[in-house]
Amino acid sequence: MRIVIVGDGKIGSALAEQLSREGHEITIVDRSGAPLQRTVEDLDILSIEGNGATYATQLEAGVDEAELVIAVTAQDELNLLCCLVAKKIGAKHTIARVRNPEYAGELSLISDDLGLSLSVNPELICATEMARTLRIPSAIKTDTFFGGKVELLKFQLPADSPLAGRTLMELPGITRAKVLICAVERGEQEIHIPSGSFRLQAGDRISFVASYAGAQQFFRQMKLAAGRVRSAMLIGGGRIAYYLAKQLVEAGLDVKIIESDPARCEELSVLLPKAEILCGDGTNEAFLRKCGIETTGAVAALTGIDEENVLIGMYIRKTWPKVKVITKVNRTSFQSIIDSMDLGSVFNPRNSASNLICRYVRAMQNSGSSSQIETLYKLVGGKAEALEFRVSEGSKLCGIPLQELKLRENLLIGCIGRGGQIIIPSGQDTIEPGDSVIVVTCSMGLGKLEDILARGPGHE
Known part of the structure; x- marks a missing residue:
């Protein structure tokens, strides 16, 4: 996908890095040549020095042939003008960073007139993520899926925890809470998408999927703080x-x-x-x-x-x-x-905003598939991802027991949402049309649910 990024600050450079890594054709525009040079040296992208809101600079950057223009300069008004000009020139989609809280009401009124596909407020996104962690204070980080019905929580395993030294298959004998441990960080470099034989160690940073009630029950049984601050x-x-x-x-x-x-x-x-x-x-x-x-x-x-x-x-x-x-x-x-x-x-506000924009890009890229990305979170400094897919009729994964699906390595199906039901899946469970499915993986760039397959469903 051809993407033009206007503004080579913290968010602009982070987006250029993430999106170029996913195989997109990136052009970045900035008034100053110094940050552009640093970004271009690190990444295989094009750069244009100039005012990204002007017609001439946008044409030079190829906005007329771009699927997406992302304006993330330090000035809200300039970002909105960039998107307005880009839409007039021919860009299919536009995203603007708008930070001033005074503009929140106006944006809902004029987004269509500006041709704005999405507005992003990094500080608001980051504050919302912070507020979520205060609901369960033992969690280092909390993300939500299925419209807030399911939590992805991370915590550090204390030395005196009953889980220390135990394998995941022993978990049901330790806690009755319905949780699924889906990622484990160990030390500075190791990340594991664990199987049942994986043995936990004190100090591990553990990510698990559960409902809010399930997470509270789990932390209480682990003798960790579970009540709201x-x-x-x-x-x-x-x-x-x-x-x-x-x-x-x-x-x-x-x-x-x-x-x-x-x-x-x-x-x-x-x-x-x-x-x-x-x-x-x-x-x-x-x-x-x-x-x-x-x-x-x-x-x-x-x-x-x-x-x-x-x-x-x-x-x-x-x-x-x-x-x-x-x-x-x-x-x-x-x-x-x-x-x-x-x-x-x-x-990090930069990461909060870039994750949201990357989710939008991934959804754009696969808009015609039988499963749509609803939510995407970067985990472990971008080394892993947690994605929520919405399954439509026609997906070739439907109706097949999970134990018969040949999945990629380092990938796990963490949860299935079906109507109002939250399913922590076993090998006998199936994916059905209308389901929402959470996938945790070390494979970057998944765009549709079918991408989880290594060799296709069924036995070899």
């Missing part, structure tokens, strides 16, 4: 803090925001009248204690400086280990080091 302290008062606080207040949580800029504190007090706004230094231990950090259920480090967030996250985890910690990190150049630190749940 009731209060939260957000350190830093930027866009993510605003979006997160808004969602948490609406969910009934007591929310405090610590922000060092008095003017921003005034803004937040107007925008969030039900939250408590505290003006001060969120990196000062005495001030944090004065604000009541010892009694809060969760702390989110959301300043604009990664180093501050990392230090805050490490400090909270060491000083108050029972407090749920969320750490925002924008840069990914030292991802392996970040992953090795005890920072609680780590979030």
